[in-house]
Amino acid sequence: MASRARRTPHRVIGRGTRAVTAGSALIGWVLVFGAMTAMISPLPRDTVAGNAIAAPPELVPAGLPTTSAKPGAPDPMAALKAGDCVEVPIQQAKDATGAPSWKAGSPEPSDCDSVDANYRVLQIGPDPCSDPLYTLESAPRDKTGKARYHLCLTFDWRTGVCYDTADMDAPSKVACGTPGAHIVQATAVLEGTTSGAGCPRDGRGAVWVVWNKLELTVCFLGGDDPGK
Numbered sequence: 001m002a003s004r005a006r007r008t009p010h011r012v013i014g015r016g017t018r019a020v021t022a023g024s025a026l027i028g029w030v031l032v033f034g035a036m037t038a039m040i041s042p043l044p045r046d047t048v049a050g051n052a053i054a055a056p057p058e059l060v061p062a063g064l065p066t067t068s069a070k071p072g073a074p075d076p077m078a079a080l081k082a083g084d085c086v087e088v089p090i091q092q093a094k095d096a097t098g099a100p101s102w103k104a105g106s107p108e109p110s111d112c113d114s115v116d117a118n119y120r121v122l123q124i125g126p127d128p129c130s131d132p133l134y135t136l137e138s139a140p141r142d143k144t145g146k147a148r149y150h151l152c153l154t155f156d157w158r159t160g161v162c163y164d165t166a167d168m169d170a171p172s173k174v175a176c177g178t179p180g181a182h183i184v185q186a187t188a189v190l191e192g193t194t195s196g197a198g199c200p201r202d203g204r205g206a207v208w209v210v211w212n213k214l215e216l217t218v219c220f221l222g223g224d225d226p227g228k
Contacts, residue, residue, distance in 0.1 A: 075140070076109050078149055080124055085110050085117035085156055088136065090170045102170045104136055107153065115173040123152035133191065133214050157189045157218050165227035168209065184224035190217040 080086070089105030110117035122131045129137045129152035136154075139147040155171065157163075162176035162185045176185060184207075187200045192215050196208035204222030211217075220226055 075148075077107065077138070077140070077151060078124075080109060080121050080151065082121050082123060084121045085112035085114075086119050086121065086153065087114075087116040088119045088153070090118075090172075102167075107136075107138055107151065112156070112158075115175065118156055118171075118173060119153040120156040121151065122154050124149055126150070133216060135214070154214075157186055157216075159186050159188055161186055168227035171227070182225055182227050184220040184226045186218055187221060188219040190219065191215065193217050 077086075086107040087110040088107045091103045091105060093101045093103035095101040107119065112120070119136060122134050123129055126147075126149060128139075128150050131152055131154075133154045134152040136152075138151040138153070139149070142148050156173075162174050162178065162183060163171045164174045164178070164180055164182060165171045165184055166180070166182045174180075174183060187202075187206070188198070190196075190198055194210045194212050194215060194217060196206065196210065196217055196219060199206040199208045199217070199219030202222045206222050207220045207224050207226060209218050209220075209226050
């Protein structure tokens, strides 16, 4: 009996020790788990020291797309004014009946003192030609077919200048002294009249040519033979 009494407390104490040990282990795991949780959990409301990074700039609206196409070259004819001179190439052609005629090419600006400057500007602007003296009209068109301007021209007769008048429909300026049967020198250019009464006379008188429709009279030296 005595021996059993001594063993009984021993077994009780053993179970209690294991219980205490298991409980201590549980508390330890709880503490460890809590510590690990504290280490890996975010820290709300904490401030982290460091340099502030500027916010990215706001987007700027893109402009209109650019194009590599070059703007058209300015038209030198549009800058002309009344009194300026142009060169108009004259080409031989035929009229509706097949008779010899002349065809005017595209005018280009020219120095009035040049022998190539065969026409003078009377008018330039948005309106059609109205000056009774004009003999050529140039009206370049835009893409819609509308005339960009009207260029009104008349032949450039000038006092003191010499001309080849072999064909009076298409005379040309030449250097005075150029040989030829119909080389003449203008002594006066009379606008608004069809009379040669005001032409200057020399030792051989005077010669003149009249354009009734243009109301123009051009005077030449008395010995000249102005064309046919």
